[in-house]
Amino acid sequence: MSTAVETKEFQTEIRQLLDIVIHSLYTDREIFLRELISNAADAMEKLRYTQLTGPEVKDQDAALEVHIDTDDNSHTLTITDTGIGMTKEELIGNLGTIAHSGSKEFIKHLADKGDKKDLNLIGQFGVGFYSAFMVAEKVTITTRSYHLNGETFIWESDGVGSYTITEGEDRVRGTKMVLHLKEDAYEFAKEETIQRVIKQYSSFVPYPIFVNGTKVNTVDALWTKNKSEIADNDYNEFYKFIANAFDEPLLRLHFSSDAPLNINTLLFVPKENLEQIGFGRTEPGVSLYCKKVLIQEKSPLVLPEWLRFLRGVIDSEELPLNISRETMQDSALISKLNKVVTSRFLKYLDGQAKSEPEKFKEFWEKFNFFIKEGAANDYNHQKDLIKLLRFESSSTEAGELVSLADYISRMKEDQSAIYYVNGPSREVIESGPYLEVFRDKGFEVLFTYAAIDDYIFGSIREYEGKKLISADEADLNLGETNQQERSADALSEEDVLALTNWLKEVLGDKVTDVRESKRLVDSPAVVFSPFGTNSMQRMMQLVNKDFNKVGPSVLEINSAHPMIKRLDNARRNEDAFAKTAAEQIFENAQIAAGLIVDPRNMVNRLNEILERALG
Numbered sequence: 001m002s003t004a005v006e007t008k009e010f011q012t013e014i015r016q017l018l019d020i021v022i023h024s025l026y027t028d029r030e031i032f033l034r035e036l037i038s039n040a041a042d043a044m045e046k047l048r049y050t051q052l053t054g055p056e057v058k059d060q061d062a063a064l065e066v067h068i069d070t071d072d073n074s075h076t077l078t079i080t081d082t083g084i085g086m087t088k089e090e091l092i093g094n095l096g097t098i099a100h101s102g103s104k105e106f107i108k109h110l111a112d113k114g115d116k117k118d119l120n121l122i123g124q125f126g127v128g129f130y131s132a133f134m135v136a137e138k139v140t141i142t143t144r145s146y147h148l149n150g151e152t153f154i155w156e157s158d159g160v161g162s163y164t165i166t167e168g169e170d171r172v173r174g175t176k177m178v179l180h181l182k183e184d185a186y187e188f189a190k191e192e193t194i195q196r197v198i199k200q201y202s203s204f205v206p207y208p209i210f211v212n213g214t215k216v217n218t219v220d221a222l223w224t225k226n227k228s229e230i231a232d233n234d235y236n237e238f239y240k241f242i243a244n245a246f247d248e249p250l251l252r253l254h255f256s257s258d259a260p261l262n263i264n265t266l267l268f269v270p271k272e273n274l275e276q277i278g279f280g281r282t283e284p285g286v287s288l289y290c291k292k293v294l295i296q297e298k299s300p301l302v303l304p305e306w307l308r309f310l311r312g313v314i315d316s317e318e319l320p321l322n323i324s325r326e327t328m329q330d331s332a333l334i335s336k337l338n339k340v341v342t343s344r345f346l347k348y349l350d351g352q353a354k355s356e357p358e359k360f361k362e363f364w365e366k367f368n369f370f371i372k373e374g375a376a377n378d379y380n381h382q383k384d385l386i387k388l389l390r391f392e393s394s395s396t397e398a399g400e401l402v403s404l405a406d407y408i409s410r411m412k413e414d415q416s417a418i419y420y421v422n423g424p425s426r427e428v429i430e431s432g433p434y435l436e437v438f439r440d441k442g443f444e445v446l447f448t449y450a451a452i453d454d455y456i457f458g459s460i461r462e463y464e465g466k467k468l469i470s471a472d473e474a475d476l477n478l479g480e481t482n483q484q485e486r487s488a489d490a491l492s493e494e495d496v497l498a499l500t501n502w503l504k505e506v507l508g509d510k511v512t513d514v515r516e517s518k519r520l521v522d523s524p525a526v527v528f529s530p531f532g533t534n535s536m537q538r539m540m541q542l543v544n545k546d547f548n549k550v551g552p553s554v555l556e557i558n559s560a561h562p563m564i565k566r567l568d569n570a571r572r573n574e575d576a577f578a579k580t581a582a583e584q585i586f587e588n589a590q591i592a593a594g595l596i597v598d599p600r601n602m603v604n605r606l607n608e609i610l611e612r613a614l615g
């Protein structure tokens, strides 16, 4: 056995994280114990699963227990587990680097924020093992992996820039962590402190915990208990434990059923959506159990991907204990579980929307993207998901939301379809030309601010027998009576024909058609996409980076608008400026449609217009 000491540098992001942990995190620092106990429990869950399904493990009979020992004289705290342990490669990979790119970005973002760090967010994110350095000036880890022919390694660091790895004497399977406490954290070498902290944070660990050799009482699997026996506080503490959270959950669903499957489920919606805050893609957070035995931690299969924001537990007696991850993928039982729990959760959300609208609104504001992702892709649940969609509309105040059902309930008698329009914000939509005709007819229009909304509407096409129609569709037909009458002071039909023909010539391949509008009231002109809707065209511009020129549009002009009438005059007088004005009117309409136009041409043209206006 070589006893050579290898010194290794922490990855940059880990150094940044450690710097934050050591210098900025003071509140609730006792949570480090929860993090370490939870890691120990995870390691034992993994061992138990390996025992059930995998190869023979070292020390087959070693009991799965967490031992915590305090030493008030040497000011150390030791946490020992009999879990899977770590190989040398795992030590380096798990405790020296961060693989998840979202976490990397998040840490960088925090490190850049100087003193303005949102410490609550760090808590949400979970600093895991590194939280040990909130209280320890040095951490020594001795670990022996479960592989029969594995070795023992000792990892040591003061959490500053580097760590060492040395080979150690063979020992029992699992991991022992010794925390050499900082002077201001000596209290954690006292048994009473540890007892109190365990009681507060780790009552739900599914393994026995011993403090200085005496077993501490822990609570049995909460999800199998009767709802009436569980206090709110128990639920909240359980949530904090499984989700590594500091705060309480936003919503909770606890249900048991016997048919069609025997299921005990406890699901939580967190208070924050980390994806929304910019912390990469959320990993699934619901674990799969069979009679309280963990089958798959944070299972990616037991719920659809769009429910990845949920935290919790699904326990079903019907699952075979030794189901392997490969067979799980094809298991009819897993897909049935998935379907049943998803439907139940959606029903719960729909109920919440009715019984606690304010809370539902908070949920919607933070998590709507997940619901939309489901509505766009998950045909099994699309119908129920669409019920949950909420929008602002031309009939609501800013921030007030309506469902499709609300919309239908107040549709006008002569209205046959549901109308929506996409735009970056309420202000832009309201000041644009597309609402004019609807305002005139008193038809409500839903405002969709996300491209995915239009994608969903485009894919479902109708709701409750009513067609969903984008208000910026070129061939919008609001019925005979809904067309604008030609106004008395509009250009004559001959002039309109001459003007539109001239515009086609001037604008060339930028337009596929120019015609008189039957829907404009206040705006001089409006554009439509010949391919569907402007929002589709906008998306094409965003997705296709080379698509930096706007594709052709259909231009409609308001023949009663003073600006259009003056344009016609200028055209007839063969004023050279008419061409410049026509191009600008066209691009103004494209901008109102949210399309990106070439700014260089626009600036030159505007300068020309200004020069003329200023004389």
Ligand SMILES: Nc1ncnc2c1ncn2[C@@H]1O[C@H](COP(=O)(O)OP(=O)(O)OP(=O)(O)O)[C@@H](O)[C@H]1O
Pocket: 035, 039, 040, 043, 081, 083, 084, 085, 086, 094, 095, 125, 126, 127, 128, 129, 130, 175, 244
């Ligand atoms: N006691 C342990 N036994 C075996 N492996 C461990 C132990 N503690 C930590 N590890 C390994 O180190 C990794 C990193 O731990 P860390 O606590 O930083 O993050 P995590 O547990 O994966 O995530 P989080 O704490 O955010 O849930 C773990 O995923 C695990 O593989």
